[in-house]
Amino acid sequence: DVKVTQSSRYLVKRTGEKVFLECVQDMDHENMFWYRQDPGLGLRLIYFSYDVKMKEKGDIPEGYSVSREKKERFSLILESASTNQTSMYLCASSPGGARNEKLFFGSGTQLSVL
Amino acid sequence: ILNVEQSPQSLHVQEGDSTNFTCSFPSSNFYALHWYRWETAKSPEALFVMTLNGDEKKKGRISATLNTKEGYSYLYIKGSQPEDSATYLCAFITQAGTALIFGKGTTLSVSS
Numbered sequence: 001d002v003k004v005t006q007s008s009r010y011l012v013k014r015t016g017e018k019v020f021l022e023c024v025q026d027m028d029h030e031n032m033f034w035y036r037q038d039p040g041l042g043l044r045l046i047y048f049s050y051d052v053k054m055k056e057k058g059d060i061p062e063g064y065s066v067s068r069e070k071k072e073r074f075s076l077i078l079e080s081a082s083t084n085q086t087s088m089y090l091c092a093s094s095p096g097g098a099r100n101e102k103l104f105f106g107s108g109t110q111l112s113v114l
Numbered sequence: 115i116l117n118v119e120q121s122p123q124s125l126h127v128q129e130g131d132s133t134n135f136t137c138s139f140p141s142s143n144f145y146a147l148h149w150y151r152w153e154t155a156k157s158p159e160a161l162f163v164m165t166l167n168g169d170e171k172k173k174g175r176i177s178a179t180l181n182t183k184e185g186y187s188y189l190y191i192k193g194s195q196p197e198d199s200a201t202y203l204c205a206f207i208t209q210a211g212t213a214l215i216f217g218k219g220t221t222l223s224v225s226s
Contacts, residue, residue, distance in 0.1 A: 004157070035216075040218065041218065042118075042203075042217055042218035042219060043205075043216040044216075045213050045214075045215075048212070050212075056212065056213075090157075090158070092158075099146060099207050099211065100146035100163050100165050100207075101163070102148060102160035102163050103148070103150075103158075103160065103214065104157075105150075105157040105158045105159070106157060107155075107156065107157045108157070
């Protein structure tokens, strides 16, 4: 089975801190995604990547950056955490080549910024 | 801005009831429609990926239909069980799209 692993289940950070959320997948997937889930808003795409060192902005990239130095790892970076970035963050991956392939999700990181 | 609407937002049924939810999406330039189930404290899990108008998919007691011309999909659960309690997400992608667009989900609660 495909496994998508997010490094932390719960994280508490202070305003202004630089925060790294890590995601690793073990099935050689080309595509990786970062979403955030907020009550009443649904899953919103922050950034995605279709290849190593490649990144594309999603719907809400402001305040975030990403890094994909290796195929299996996709990191989400909060340059200076703010309270409005308190949220559930979900990483996902999918095989490359077709846009009708299902996503495989990690179990999420609940980030609280105080 | 492309939008996916799911209804109802939440519902509560008794064990054994059958139920259905709706996902509405823009019908132009359709490419694929996904359904996911997200149980509390677990990862969202794919149920179905549908691409053709008139498609019907089934997985156990859960089935889904797709109407791309009018822009909707139904998810049906027959004989709901407490383990069906979860948030059901639909998402679609257009022919020119690069990533899925998700709805806000329908949260189902099944009482025994």
